[in-house]
Amino acid sequence: MGDVVGESATDADLIVASLRDPQEFGRLFDRHGRAVHRYVGSRARRADVDDVVSETFVTAFHSRSRYDRTYDDARPWLLGIATNVLRHHFRSEHRRLARQRAAPLAPETGVDISEHVAATVDEVFETDRIGRALDRLDDRHREVLLLAASADLTYEDIARALGIPVGTVRSRLARGRRRLRELLVTGGQHEMDANNVSPSSEGTLE
């Protein structure tokens, strides 16, 4: 008889199944490895992405017994772990963004840059400009923005991933977008540094 959890199984089902049959956890990677890779890729150096993703899933695997089974979708949980791994992995994300600015889009894996920027020079310009603007954002706002943009998480999912109230997600996202817009407009010439925002100014908008 089969002990296999069906294709229609939720992530929670797979995680529960993996408590008995650890190999089942591999299926969770198959489902969300790409999404986590994309998110990590938006934040980590290209050379570090695989390590961070790997560490994320290994960490998730070892902590799976604590997974809240009331959530069918494990993606926010995985991205939250990835966020923590990233925090520990880098002393500052600014280092990576600064590096990217120095060699924008230069592939470190030997991939032809033209594959990535096949569109237009304007697009390259634009994305580099966004990269610089992201660089100037506060970490908290950048995390929320990148989770929303890279993984299309809902407010609730982001809240779950970061362990913060939904209202805080809304306010961080709103402030992050506003600052990003300002930075894109000013090119960062005006010191609209998000880091100047004190935590107390960040309200929750439940």
Added chain:
Amino acid sequence: MIDELELVRRHIDANSDPEPDLDPIRRRLIASIEEEPAVKFPDRGYRPDGRGTRFARRVARPVGGLVAVGIAIAVVALLVVGTSSPSHRGSSTSAEPFPSQLPVGRQLQLVADRVAHQPIPHLRDDQALYTRANLSVLANVNNGAAQATVGISVQKWSTATGQTCTTLGGQPAQFNSPSEQTAWVALGLRVTPVPPTASQCLQGGPGAVPPDAITGAGQLIDVSSLPTTPTTLSQELESGTTGIPFLDQLLADQAAPNPGFQRAAMLLIGPTLRATPQMESTLYQAIALLPGVTALGPMTAHDGETGQGFASGPGSGQSTIVVDPTNGKLLEVRSLDDSDSLSSIAANYLGGGPISVNEYSAQLQWLDPIGVPSVIGLSKLPTGLPVYVFATTKPGLTYNAALLPVHRIAQPFFRYFASISSQFTVASDPNAPGVFQWSFAGPGPIVDQFMQVLRASGLFVSVSKI
């Protein structure tokens, strides 16, 4: 106009590999997985609870009881339970063969040692424990005039506060010969139950129905009061003095062999409330101390899972448990005399014509828990489940005294009920508070309105829903 999030998406797209090679990462993950001992965590959140079957050995039940069950079923709405929930069952893997050559006590001690490290999640008040099982019951009617094997699937949602919903699905009766089927039908019984499912929800709290049977809707068994030493637990299981009434009453009037083993098996069937890894480990150690317990070696459950078998004694026909030795999960229980196994589904086998059933008995042939008990939020109960409203009268207001005023209050809502209201008292004491239950076809404003009316009546000490 493109918003900021879209710009960030474009930035990410431009800087990320659209087709990353994930295989190296996957290999690293698998390597890490394979470093873990075969089964490190338990697959069950909550477990054993002895479902309180009254364990009478083929106790003859008067047909009146059957009819009463039938009436009860007739007034309880059917739960339409989705079957999309996948099995949680993982394979029973083992890093190395279980040393089944060891004495039975050593084997059970090994299981106990592993159980002791299995975490058990906490069931909050806003959560329900969802458990499933398949079982096979041998039904014997009119002292052997007819008999059949009936397969039943059980789904149960239980809260820590005692509310429980149970749905039974009855399979077509199986017969050893055409003549058995003829005898069955001649008594006015159906081969296929109509309807094929029967459901029941019961309330928790004061006056709640205690655990009754594997297939019953009794509440979770609170095992927090069980002794923590194997010797004491073993003695209390054997003598029926655990302090858990339903457990102690099992086989109390029977000369059953090794009743302690059967009580332990009932605890393993689960689910329980407030179980701890230590308690479950103690239970296995207690089983090892029960007289006559025998190791049967590797066994395969009816659903194909393999584990180690232990019986209540030597020889055939003994009550048997099959457990996964790597984590202590119960894979199967065999040969329990459970006169309540058919429970509320029994009435669905009654035919529409003349019925000649005078009595029947039921024997649980085997039971396989399905998958992993899962903890779910009450807000995530399956769609299609009816809403049950429970109300308990204030102290001093008996069921009989409350019946008429409650009927008047509920009457305007009759047309919204999923069935005629099921009103009952669960206590034999006529002076006990009455417990009333109504079922609605589904959630909606009318349910809340009805509850408001009940509360405003001043008749009830509690009004709740599940």
